Amino acid sequence: MRLAILAFAAGVFWLQTRAELPLPAAWLGAGLACLLAARLGGRRIGRPLLLLAGFLLGVAWAGWRAELRLDDALGADWEGRDVVVTGCVAGLPQPFAQGWRFEFAVDTVSTVNAVVPQRLQLAWYHSSQAAPAVEPGQRWRLTVRLKRPHGGANPGGFDYEAWLLERGIRATGYVRPGPADKLADFVWRPAYVVEALRAVVQRNFTRLMPAESWPWGGILTALAVGDQRAVDGDLWTLFNRTGTTHLMAISGLHVTMVAGLFGWLAAALWRRLPGAPLLCPAQRVGLLAAALAAAAYALLAGFAVPAQRTLYMLLVAAAALWSGRQPAPSRTLALALLAVLLADPWAPLAAGFWLSFAAVGALLYIGSALPAGAGWGQRLRGWGAVQWAATLASLPLLMWVFQQFSLVSPLANALAVPLISFAVTPLALLAAVLPWPPLLMLAHGLLDLLMRFLFWCAAWPLWQAPAPPPWAVVLAGLGVALCLLPRGLPGRWLGLLLVVPAVAWPPAAIPFAEARIDVLDVGQGQAVVVRTRRHALVYDPGPLYGGDADAGQRVLVPYLRWLGVARLDRVVVSHGDADHAGGAASLRAALPVDRWLSSAPEFGERCQAGQRWQWDGVDFLILHPAAADYDRGRGRNALSCVLRIDAGERRLLLTADIEAADEAALIARDAAALHADLLLAPHHGAAGASSAAFVSTVDAAEVLFSAGYRNRFGHPRPAVLARYAAGGARLWRTDRDGALRIRLAPQRVEVEAWRRQHRRYWHGR
Structure with missing residues (x-):
């Protein structure tokens, strides 16, 4: 079986x-x-x-x-059109700087012939109208504007479209100005009751733990109700560096702990009731209480994959014990796997699925070899064996998914696991039921001690390497199995050799005089990575998405880590607009950079026409702006740093946001210097750029546009696309094709689109 x-x-x-x-x-x-x-x-x-x-x-x-x-899809003709829908707030609403973001379950559609899916993700902006405080279970009639699920498609990046598909969210959008009627304060459905309870706990924690005086309050909220968005983004970097991310969300260990605590209490109380054990054995009552407590906590925590896996394992084990059987642990794990996949066939797309099953599988694998006995020495050896097994089992997967591993993770988890699981989390859950400030003060105090220790651990180095190929991960899994064999069996050391390719995969070799250029899919903005044999450059670190997110954090740094780039030789921030420079702070915090160039003084040394350098046989030249342009008081777009990259006879031109007047100045200065094989189109394809003279002067065979899906500016404009197409150029777009990967070699040019090379059935649907 x-x-x-x-x-x-x-x-x-x-x-x-x-x-x-x-x-x-x-x-x-x-x-x-x-x-x-x-x-x-x-x-x-x-x-x-x-x-x-x-x-x-x-x-x-x-x-x-x-x-x-x-x-259950949004009709293609209804993207970007106003639709009136009636439905309920179906998830825990999230406040952000401009309003609220929430899931919405559609009951009826009032707009004639409109085709709208059953579940939406909406944003209600303060700018459109005063966004009221929405609560789970409320029924509203709203005018919304929707689009099909779409997210950035980048190597090593997060697949937002798959994440939406797994959750049944089949369109995203925002509330439009106009009629917005609250029809009911609460609709009584089981799912909404659960979400309402989560909202009550979240509100209580927010009220009792103001952020300015309770810096770790968001972590306690995440441990109680699974609201990971309550945790500050910078803290996730800390948890990644210390290998404790799994503890700051609802993990299987937390669910097991809650189940065990309630099961023990129920059995103990049942034994003390006169005659009760004669009606039903205390063990069975404890099993039932444990199962119910695990189910309640998993629901309260948002029913994430680790919580699902643990709940199904506990239910299978409880059912077997109730019937008097003793199931093999591996059989229990297999049945839990089957239950997870039957309920959620998209679960394997999440890294947590693999990490949780790998860790539990490793613990079951070594279970029979754990030291027996009740002495402290045996317990310490057993704890060490558990830590070793969990760490080794997760190592290949961490390198595959995150391309990094915390060397201090075993030490950090040795303190964090018992403290979070057996002290902080129980106190947070008790405070969720009984919102008494001293409980939260005690939990926060313990968490503060742990955070001080984790900050010290975070100063230790990380092991980083490029993403290994799948076969290396499978080979490493076999190696882990060999390493975890009982002591004394021959061949265990061979397992470490099998793990080496997954944890020390070398960066891709680039021939001399060639360049690899990647135009990343960052939405409405621009981020480009340029690599030669021994050097790396970033041209624009991408847009700012909001007060707590930017392309540097979400796209650029993960991609550089996926490549194995640990240091940048140069960063060129073309100009100061947020759609080009918004990710600079995250990039600066994540990687060392030898030199910064920009037309905006706050980002580094001034870029200026005539600056040139050569790396590994590849030439780089700044064409714009000229020194005199800085003295004319021109706008930021007009001062965009224009970079030309030459690999032998082949040439790429990166133009940022220059417009027609700047194009004319470039042509007048040196028209021959503008001819290129590839062109990243100026200003994302805006109407005020890509003049006919500029298009004919550059005469590029491949033209690339970096633009967001259905962006509000309409980039790239149809007239601009037609202008380039009339010249015979092949057109590429990040909003349609995902990340664009270029090989610039002396004798040839190759362009690949990530969505075409790695298409999935849900893309564009």
């Missing part, structure tokens, strides 16, 4: 890597046929057929669920 479940899981995962959905009915028929043949065939062919049936049924299940979800 366990192997069949693993085959089913493999089928589910394989389906999530497809560019197009296969027909579920065909795979279901094939799976059932294999299942029947396995029952009728002998043992020799029965087991392989059973595994094949499991794989085929996994594909069919995931495909059927995907079809159902994708069918």
Whole structure:
């Protein structure tokens, strides 16, 4: 059964890597046929057929669920149009600087012929009208403007579209000015009751722990109700550096602890009731209480994958013990895996899924080898063995997903795990039920001691390497299994050799005199990474998304880490506009940079026409602005740093936000210097740039546009696209194609679109 479940899981995962959905009915028929043949065939062919049936049924299940979800789509003709909908606030609303963000379950659509999905993610901005404080369960009639799910598509980046698909959110948008009627204060549905309880706890914690005097209050909120957005963004960097991220959200250990505590209390009280154990054994009462407590906490915490996995394991184990059976731990884990995939076939797309199952699997794998005995020496050895197993099992996955590993993680977790799980979290949950300030003060005080220790740990170095290929991760998994074999068995040391490729994968080799240029998909803005054989440059660190997020933090730094770039030789911030320079602070905080160039003085040394340098046979030249341009009081766009990159006879031109007047000045200064094979179009394709004279002078064969999906400026403009197309250029767009990866070599130029090379069935749907 366990192997069949693993085959089913493999089928589910394989389906999530497809560019197009296969027909579920065909795979279901094939799976059932294999299942029947396995029952009728002998043992020799029965087991392989059973595994094949499991794989085929996994594909069919995931495909059927995907079809159902994708069918609930926003009509293509209704993107960007006003629609009147009636429904309920379905999730925990999140305040931000400009208003509120919340999930909305649509009940009815008032606009004639409008096709709107059942679940939306909406923003209600203060700028449109006074956004009231929305609460879970409220019913509203709203005028909204929607678009299909869309997010940045970058190597090593977060797939926002997959995240929305998993949660059933099939359109995003915002509330428009106009009628906004609250029709009911609360609609009584089980899911809304849970969300309302989470909101009450969140409000109580916010009231009792103001941010200015309770710096770790957001962590306590996250531990109580799973609201990770309550934690300051800078703290996640700290947790990543110390390997304690899993403890600052609802993990399986927290759910297990709550279940064990309530189970023990219920059994102890039941034994003290006269005659009660004769009606039902105290052990069964404890099991029932533990299961109910785990379910309640998992729901209160938002029902994330780690909480799901632990809940299903506890339910399976509780059901078996209730019936008098003793299930094998591996069977319990396999059944939990099956339950998670049946409920959520998109779970394998989340890093937490792999990390949680890998850690628990490793602990079960070494369970029989843990030191026995009740003495402190045996307990300490057992704790050390658990830490070693969990750390080693997660190491290949951390390198695959995050490309870094905290060397101090075992030490940090040695203190953080017991303190968070057995002291801070119980106090936070008790305060959720009984909002008494002394409880929160005690929890915050303990957390403050831990945070001081983690800040000290964060000063230790991180191990970083480029993302390894999947085969290296699989090989490392086999190596981990060898390393965790009982002491004394031969060949354990070979496991460490198998782990090495995953944790020390070398950066991609770039030939001499060649450059690799990546125009990242950062929305309405610009971020470009340029690499030669031994050097790296960033041209614009991307836009500012809001008060607590920017492209540097969310896109650029993770991408550089994915590449294995630990240091930048130069950063060119073309000008000071937020859509080009908004990620500068995050980039500066994350990586050392040897030199900064910019037309905006706050970002570094002034860029100026005529500056040039050469790296590994590749030439770099600043063409604009001229020295005199700074004295003319021109706008920021007009002072954009224009960079030309030459790899032998091939040339790329990066133009930022120059406009027609600046293009004319460049042509007058040196028209021949502008001719290029590739061009990053000026000002994202705005109408005031890419003049006919400039287009014909550059005469690029490949023209790239960095623009956001359905951006409010309409970039790139149709007239501009037509102008370049008329000259025979091939057009690329980040909003359509995702990140654009360029190979600039002396004899050839290659352009690849990330969405085309790594398409998934949910993209654009």
